[in-house]
Amino acid sequence: MEAIIFVDKLKFRYDQEDNYILNDVTFHVKHGEWLSIVGHNGSGKSTLVRLIDGLLKAESGHILIDGQELTENNVWDMRRKVGMVFQNPDNQFVGATVEDDVAFGLENNGLPYEEMKQRVQETLDLVSMSEFANREPARLSGGQKQRVAIAGIIAMRPEVIILDEATSMLDPEGRLELMKTIKEVRNQYNLTVISITHDLDEVAMSDRVLVMKSGKVESSSSPAEFLGRGEDLKHLGMDIPFTSQVLKRLQKTDFAISKRYVSENELGDELWALLSKK
Template sequence: MGKPILEVEELTFKYDKRLEEETLSAVSFTVNKGEWLAIIGDNGSGKSTLAKLLVGLLEPQKGRICIAGTELTDDSKWEVRRHIGLVFQNPDNQFIGTTVQDDVAFGLENVNMSYEEMVPRVNEALRMVEMSAFCEHDPSRLSGGQKQRVAIAGILALKPSIIVLDESLVMLDPKSRRELLSTLNQLKHKESLTIISITHDMNEAAVSDRIMMMKSGRVLKSGPPAQIFIEEQQLEPPFVERLKRELENKGKEVPKAYTTEEEMVKWLCKSCLMV
């Protein structure tokens, strides 16, 4: 991992200043360059509010946010937004263009990028999310998974250092979700992209480098998936852990340590060969 690209210190926010209860209370954490942080928690824990604060859509009452060495303020927010992009849950809310390539180009037009520079940027972003073949398609006629890929391409074209996914995969079918998670993981490694995913899906959280649990506007715990899923038994485990527990209940010997999907596939293949 690289050095911190995101630093959050004592972040505090509430929607109604007349109320005593805070939506976020003294939230502090850092994220390293090239790290994937999954933020989990019940509804009302402050996850989506935190996402909006990170991209400057809301302004905190207290605390500071520093992105790529620049503190997020009212004066600096447009410059800081070049380093961070937010993908919402429903991609239809982000579509502007009449074709896929027009939609991906929209953000670049807003920063007055020249046509000569814009074309390769759009083509590269669509290639990254494997949507080049759909560049002339109407985005409204795409599948859910394809729409979300286009929404992500629109952010990637701006070449941010950080991409924030706010429940962005929740509407996708399992196959599309797995494919998009794999694509994002490849981008993380190839482009040193920093990913912050806000999610209720434990399979999505399981592919991250670190999970941060939130409750009632505070950070409850932070650690690698192996630690979180072992220590927090009340969480719905990802598919691999559920499979292990089912096999164990049937009297099968299974790996004792936390197991990733790749490790589980290797173990199952080895077990089959030994039968």
């Protein structure tokens, strides 16, 4: 698939500090791909996506979005292609009600009223928030707020959606519900998803994992390859998957499985197969 985002030799530092936050970063994101970007705090993840969204300007290097280079002259046009959902949704709300908030960007872009009304309804239906259309955003739960924030972005019909640790403030149930919503939205609109995350379930749902370390791209791999790195995950600010911990303990038993990572369903299948042979 053709790359929708291409980052080439990107360098960035704040206020001419000695140390670069990003140093010669190069990677690509394919059309329709879900890319997770992981790494310890300070590795440059959030800075990277803010550069892609035009919120920051690189010292050197190039960012191409859908084949066109991002510049100061076209940054506003390019932002229509890339929508971002932040960690705290309260920072994104501007409307008095949920439907007002989703309609805000459409109204600013001069969309005809009937089309705007239809898009608001469609996106609220998609994120299962239609029944809250007249509710004040401040009165919603954390997961509901994030779904409204996503609706506001999706209504603008971007080609790329960036989740900057959008699930980190949610409880496990809210996190899984939001990821299910993102998956449905992605399939509905053939969106490209870039996710900054520390969540293992979020990583497992993605197509590819980009590891940032000390301002550089440390590796690019499949979720299974990344989640199978064992103790090394701790140095990247991640937990070790439960199934990997089980696999490690099984190595000294009659139920040893020669894999470093499997999903919970796969682990169950593997154990059942071994039990059937006993």
